[in-house]
Amino acid sequence: MTRLFSYAILVLVSAFFLPFSATASSYPYISGHGVNFATGNKYVQETDVRLDGPVILSFTRTYNSQSTENGVLGYGWSSPFTSERLLIEKTAITLIQGDGRHVRFRREKDGTYINQVGPRLTIMKTGTGFQLLQTNRDIHAYDTQGLLTGIALANGGTITCAYSGTRSVSTRDEHGNTAVVALKAPPLVSVTDSLGRTIRFTYSGGRLASIITPAGTFSYAYDAQGRLTAVKRPDGKTRRYEYTGQRLTGVIDATGLRVQTLSYDAAGRVTASALAGNTDLVTIGYPSALTRTVTDSMNVTSTYQLDATGGVARVRSFTGPACNACGGSTGASYTYTAAQQISRVTRADGSATAYTYDASGNVLTETEAAGTSLTRTTTTTYTVHNQPATITRPSAVKSGQRVTTAMTYDADGNPLTLTRTGIRNGAATRATITMTYTTLGRIASIDGPRTDVSDMTRFAYYPDTAAQGHNRGQLHTITNALGQVTTYGDYTPLGNPRKITGPDKLVTTLGYDHQGNVLSTTAGGITTRFTYDAAGRLMTVERPGKRIVRYGYANGLPASVTIHPGHKTSWSRDTKGRIKRQDIHTSAGARTFTLGQHYDKAGNLYALSYPGSAVERHYYDRAGRLVKSTDPSGVGTKYTYDALNRLLAVTRAGVASARHRYDLWDNLVAVTDARNNVTTYAYDDFGNVVRETSPETGTSAFVYDPADNLTRRASSCARAGSGRRRHRSRPAPWHRSGGSASFSYDQGGRLARIKDGTGQWSFVYNALGQLTSETRTMGRTTSRVRYGYSPSAGNMNALVYPSGHILRFGYDPADQIISMTLDHQPLISNISYLPFGPVRSFRAGNMVFNRDFDRRYQVTRMNGGASDRRYTRDKNGRVTGITNVRTPSLAGLNATLDYAAENNRLQSVIGANAGTYAYDANGNTLSDGRHAFTYDALNRLTAVSANNTVLATYTYDAWNRRTSKTTGGRTIHYHYDQNNLLIGESLANGTALRDYIYLHGEPIALREYETNPGLYYYVTDHLGTPQKLLNAQGAVVWQAAYLPYGEAQILTASVQNNLRFPGQYFDAETGLHYNWNRYYNPKTGRYITADPIGLVGGMNVYAYVGGNPVNAVDVEGLTAEVISIPVFNINPQTITTPILAIPQISIPAIIISVVFYPTELADGTIPPGMFNDDTCKKSCPPCNPPIVTIWYRIDYVPPSKPHYPFHGTHVHLYKMNQNPNNCQCFWQPIGVTDPPLPPGSVPM
Structure with missing residues (x-):
């Protein structure tokens, strides 16, 4: 296996700063179907080409069924470059966004224009026209006629638009009649980024005929009514669209599979939407102006009451289990501000979260468990440019004290420092992370919080000159704190590197297709090849020696995996596309394994059925929390929670096997077993365990450095161990009572030598x-x-x-x-x-x-x-x-x-x-x-x-x-x-x-x-x-x-x-x-x-x-x-297109935390755990839920923020893990996928 290096992974938070759990289910939106059930609008967003790098240049098309737009892409279709413009009036401006939305701005006394709904945006008049400052600090510039002329990106990059002087075109209808049509704006002829990459646009009869990109030419076809019917990629693969009137009724992928089917009522509102093979059918009813019903393919109906304050419809409350793709849990309700921002979310169990906002629409306070004894509030302040300046919450260590995260920025809005202040090792302390940038606004270095050793990661880029070709401005090297360098080169037009050289001089070469899918990887003379169908679905993985794994699909969803000599694991699905059964067969067709999955009306995994009538059942409350599970023998386990959704007790067969108590910020501070033995934990303000007291093992104390690495442990018997970690937080020499050990590493960062007593x-x-x-x-x-x-x-x-x-x-x-x-x-x-x-x-x-x-x-x-x-x-x-x-x-x-x-x-x-x-x-x-x-x-x-x-x-x-x-x-x-x-x-x-x-x-x-x-x-x-x-x-x-x-x-x-x-x-x-x-x-x-x-x-x-x-x-x-469970249970969630993870190092508006993970993965190198410093193997409290638990978050995305390319409700999967050094429990991301959910997973 090729060694992969991950450096300076950045944990980033959106500048919108509205909690995801609040926004997701408050939008009347059916994710995966792209339907707004308040208005009945069908929304589609598809990206034809994306050129990655410090500047991302892409061409994305958006369809809205209720749009009256008849632009260069045909009825209902728009794109950021061809459609975005300002409609300028005397006292107002309407922004027509590239996704088809209209945002109204009102002129203020100072001459600026302010939007009326949502987070505050500002349009200012300039000497050459107007400019709009986006929440991500990108600046969109327009001429005096409202045409988009360019974008100045927050990271220093630019995109420039060029137009033809033509204001009319000749067009011909289906009868051969010709006419001269006046255009609303001169046609766009090209967009060019600051890396010198250009997308050119050609037209025919007033319609976009093609875009010519560094990755090839994309062609667009229309029928006699001017409707977009086909998009052909450079490799000849074609995606097609069908209509009734001007309404999109079908989308057909490049394999000929109809992946979306829609129907509408006389008012043009979507009444039914289905995915491939008519799976996940949802029907929508409009019984009154502010009432909607959504019925899924299992004939389960949810009824939604809407709030239309300010002219924007949001969900006020709903009854029923809620459609899986619509968000929320039964009985949830929402209240809004005049600007249509959520002021309070009340969940089915009565728990509530409240929000307040400043005049710019930024979240000022978030109060969880509002109105209860568990209430806790996080307060945020902002700079004049609406970037978070401080995030403050009460200390869990000392009453009356505050824990603060402070950020500073440069003149371009790039974050310069992130400083955490709180109590560590018994004293008030601060830890600062510092960033620097190149003259073009690209991240140049990230300096960690340690002062005793260097913990800086540096980034270098290819020169911003045309002579560099596709390498221009792209990431060249990453140098870690030890001076070890990873080099990227030979970039494709899409911005993917064909060559990666690690610190150990191992060269990995990669090949790609026109869509950017990885076709091959070669390292050390070993090549792995990948093939895909016309729609980009992974079909085979071939390793040396004709070792081939084949993947099969049904209605576009994973259906089977076949390995030598023909053994197959397969999945059958219900009408919602969820797995209802998994079978494994031999090459001769004999079934050797089977597992059934069943779901309740809310879409939770209700039961697992095994051969021989053995059934494992799970029960959930209205908030979607697991409250009871019953094993196949009928023995039940119950779970109880508090208002912050924290697990309080686990009761099995009527006996409380574990009870939990937490501090203000969800740190587990006490565990009581069935014999009433209590183990307690104390933490610092950074979430590190500083003291553990156990009736079995006595008391242990722990000390940490500014990067939260454990440096010392002392136990009841006065035995103590101390250690330090060099540079990238890996073990250096450590000492304990009566002995010591030292570790040294080779140039590739691999363990080379150990010396101990x-x-x-x-x-x-x-x-x-x-x-x-x-x-x-x-x-x-x-x-x-x-x-x-x-x-x-x-x-x-x-x-x-x-x-x-x-x-x-x-x-x-x-x-x-x-x-x-x-x-x-x-x-x-x-x-x-x-x-x-x-x-x-x-x-x-x-x-x-x-x-x-x-x-x-x-x-x-x-x-x-x-x-x-x-x-x-x-x-x-x-x-x-x-x-x-x-x-x-x-x-x-x-x-x-x-x-x-x-x-x-x-x-x-x-x-x-x-x-x-x-x-x-x-x-x-x-x-x-x-x-x-x-x-x-x-x-x-x-x-x-x-x-x-x-x-x-x-x-x-x-x-x-x-x-x-x-x-x-x-x-x-x-x-x-x-x-x-x-x-x-x-x-x-x-x-x-x-x-x-x-x-x-x-x-x-x-x-x-x-x-x-x-x-x-x-x-x-x-x-x-x-x-x-x-x-x-x-x-x-x-x-x-x-x-x-x-x-x-x-x-x-x-x-x-x-x-x-x-x-x-x-x-x-x-x-x-x-x-x-x-x-x-x-x-x-x-x-x-x-x-x-x-x-x-x-x-x-x-x-x-x-x-x-x-x-x-x-x-x-x-x-x-x-070991009495299935030895192997392949998960179709893992069948995804291979992705080369190039470090994303453009820094958005806010950095909440920076985590350094220098990981080195290699088959057959050092056994798992060999890098652990044994002085750090302290007793950690159990995670809640236990480690290896799979957690899921269903992604209900509003129309303004689609998550291409997921066609259907998609979920984010995480696995509970625990840092052995500081005992922090954390959700480790597994990936993003379409439903169904993995067996045994738990909801957010």
């Missing part, structure tokens, strides 16, 4: 940035793990163990491993898979292993190697029975456990494993009645004693992986691959003891060098827990039976095996299982230390997988992963 590591990469060698030195011993990759495909095809043995992988055209050899000898062969799913069968030596699955991709039988295990499950998919297991009785191992009332610490065990437990202030087990435990500053177990005698000592690397164990005078070193899998053990002198071999993370074979040397094969259960080891002849050499929580009774052991539950390793000296970040006691089903990630891993910080060891695993010792 246990030794040092060095890393080597190939040209693609893939890790090829990892060398570790501990004492006098050096070991190395090496990786090989296919030069044509880039996938890993070889792994060289520290012992020197070489494991090689073979792949099929679907990129699935189908064979493995060890030192050129067959190891595993004939590996087959379920379509889009897990391994189904394979051959190991002379043995064949098979696995059967149900249609939820849950294993029902595993047989092979003298083993036959069969599983039965309940409706939830949980294992309820395992049969045909040749296991003797494990009687006599029962135990009774007792827990402390004030926390979840285990106090004693009565029975076969009797003992009492003692803890330190951090919640670490000090004694279990037989052993004494010693820990380091990071709460890692370093020594175990019994009867004052040390039994074992342990060391760890910078990622908490155990690197050595010393017991009985013998030291064993442990070796890991880049996926953090234990792959080898050796003595301190380098003598190999054993190698572990995995297939997709599951142990598949063991190479033993010490006791009975040889190659052995694992037989595992549905979790991946070893049950047996077999030799090549199938004879059992090791076998165990397990209690539910993983305690093994060894039945046969002529070969040593210490692997247990996935991710666990058995220590004979203690009976504990090492589980990466913690040690697990299988006798009690609990860890001996609290969860390093706190309550994020579960409400009980000691429990293993939430008490569900038969259906879940915890590979990292952090959080449970339930």
Whole structure:
């Protein structure tokens, strides 16, 4: 995979500054259909060409069915350059916008003209005509006749319009009659931007015949009535339009698919609108002047009451579930100012948000939960140019204090500084971000808030000269704080770079089609190709070796994905275009997986239906919030919220499993579990956790630098760690009580070397940035793990163990491993898979292993190697029975456990494993009645004693992986691959003891060098827990039976095996299982230390997988992963055209926050999490909702702000994530797509 670099990502806010949730559903607009149901107007906006760069030059057409415009594009059509003009009267001016809207301006006493509705705009008279200052600070200039002459962009760019002197044209009607027609304005002949790019316009019979652009010529055709009927692109693809009279009734894309169908009443109002294949049909009724009904394709009707104050219709209130594309929730109502701006939004649950505005229409205050005890207000002030100057809110740390974000600007309106003021680390502090610009107004640098090191990102551009060709003025380089440079070049006419060179000198070349779709990417000699249909829908992705993924569509929506050798996943949809069923089939047509989806009247995902009559249900309140869910077994979970829509409590099966409390700004300050144990959190004014108090782990305090990076942590036991982050906020040397670690990086920004108290590591990469060698030195011993990759495909095809043995992988055209050899000898062969799913069968030596699955991709039988295990499950998919297991009785191992009332610490065990437990202030087990435990500053177990005698000592690397164990005078070193899998053990002198071999993370074979040397094969259960080891002849050499929580009774052991539950390793000296970040006691089903990630891993910080060891695993010792759900469930939302993310560095009017994300993504480089500074792995409060929750926001866009190219209601998808450094929970954008919503997603 090509390495991609993201620099200086800017989080930007629109200058309009009206909350999205308020504006969206207050407009009487059906998104995706482009219908204003107040007026009955049909609105279409389509962009024919867009030339990207510091200046964006585009040609966009807009259609309004109720427009009387009969311009150069035909009836109803307009465009910004050909249509925008001023109609000048004595005391007023009417602005005719490029989208067809008319905005009325009234002359004031000072001679300026002010609009009457919406945010304030001003037209001023100049020596050459007039100029209009837009809210984004672009200036539109007009001549004395009102013709648009040019645009001066806020970033310094310009667009100039040129006109012909002709004021009349000769035209011919359908009967061949000719006439001379006077034009309202001379025809536009060209527009030219400050980069020298020009769009030229040609005409025929008074109609626009073509536009000639750097990307080619676009042609326009009309019928005898002068109606626009076709637009042909440079590649010959044509989009067509149909009419009845002058009303647009159909849009047909370049594939011949009719993507929109409309009908009208006698008054010219839209009465019905449907998308491709008649999906998502909506019908509109007009029973009275201010009442509208909207009925969807499921025959569900919503009734809207309108407010027409000021002559602009807005929604006042409505009843019914609301059409999915119309916005709002049942029972919402709106009140407006005289300028038609929202003054109050009252939602179905009674909660309200109120707004006030200044004379220019800027939001002054936003008061949430108005009229309740939770009321909070944000106040904004503005510059004379209506740019935010300060944003102020009450401090959540200290009553009476304020938290302020202040912005300053240069004379051109570019933001110069952004300063946050508030309480950090217990004292008032400020952090400033500074921007500079080139003489042409382009961003030149962004200097972060740190003063101890450089955190500046610099931008450079190609010269603004014609000699540069398509590179003129485009982004040339981005230089980060370390001086690492990414270079962009060889731009296309559309403004896309064909060549990108990274800091490591890796060159990525790209090819594009006439629409700007990516056709190919090549890096390091590896090429991926993409094909599209005539409408621009992605059809195939082909990687080297004819590895092709094919995409199918129905009515323009994703319908299937097909991979080698013909396996297909497909979706069927309801009349609204929402997925109602997903199926996966083999190449022979056999169905292997199915999942049904059902929706309530409001469009919320109501139920998921699985095979076997298992149904999972979800219930929502009138505000669209999830209030109850019921699993297939009928067990319900309830959710309650406060007036700010914050989750207050989760109740499962009648028991309150979690209760939450928040501060003024939604920071979670307290979590109470079912045993009434309370964990509390305190924050600074920047949202960082500064103190955590837990009944299990005591109190921890955290300190941050001006960029919100964690620099110090102190815990109850006076253990402290400190660190700093260099330049781009990546780990530099850190220190803790008793040790330190340092990190260094290569020129490409990749981790190159680590040095800590246990030794040092060095890393080597190939040209693609893939890790090829990892060398570790501990004492006098050096070991190395090496990786090989296919030069044509880039996938890993070889792994060289520290012992020197070489494991090689073979792949099929679907990129699935189908064979493995060890030192050129067959190891595993004939590996087959379920379509889009897990391994189904394979051959190991002379043995064949098979696995059967149900249609939820849950294993029902595993047989092979003298083993036959069969599983039965309940409706939830949980294992309820395992049969045909040749296991003797494990009687006599029962135990009774007792827990402390004030926390979840285990106090004693009565029975076969009797003992009492003692803890330190951090919640670490000090004694279990037989052993004494010693820990380091990071709460890692370093020594175990019994009867004052040390039994074992342990060391760890910078990622908490155990690197050595010393017991009985013998030291064993442990070796890991880049996926953090234990792959080898050796003595301190380098003598190999054993190698572990995995297939997709599951142990598949063991190479033993010490006791009975040889190659052995694992037989595992549905979790991946070893049950047996077999030799090549199938004879059992090791076998165990397990209690539910993983305690093994060894039945046969002529070969040593210490692997247990996935991710666990058995220590004979203690009976504990090492589980990466913690040690697990299988006798009690609990860890001996609290969860390093706190309550994020579960409400009980000691429990293993939430008490569900038969259906879940915890590979990292952090959080449970339930495996009784479908292994693979492809999401059609991800089927989108590949987009090359060129950093957008033109700065709009307002910057609310600037976030630096220097991300480096490369297949097979450093394992996930390897860049984490372990001093930063503090306990974070759980996010609300939990991390990985998918959140959606339906985009209801008003006619003035369409979101091309989404043809239908579109949604923004986000995934809950958490910053491990400051514990801030945040929604990570996934993308924008058409409905339906992903299963399990939650609404805003």
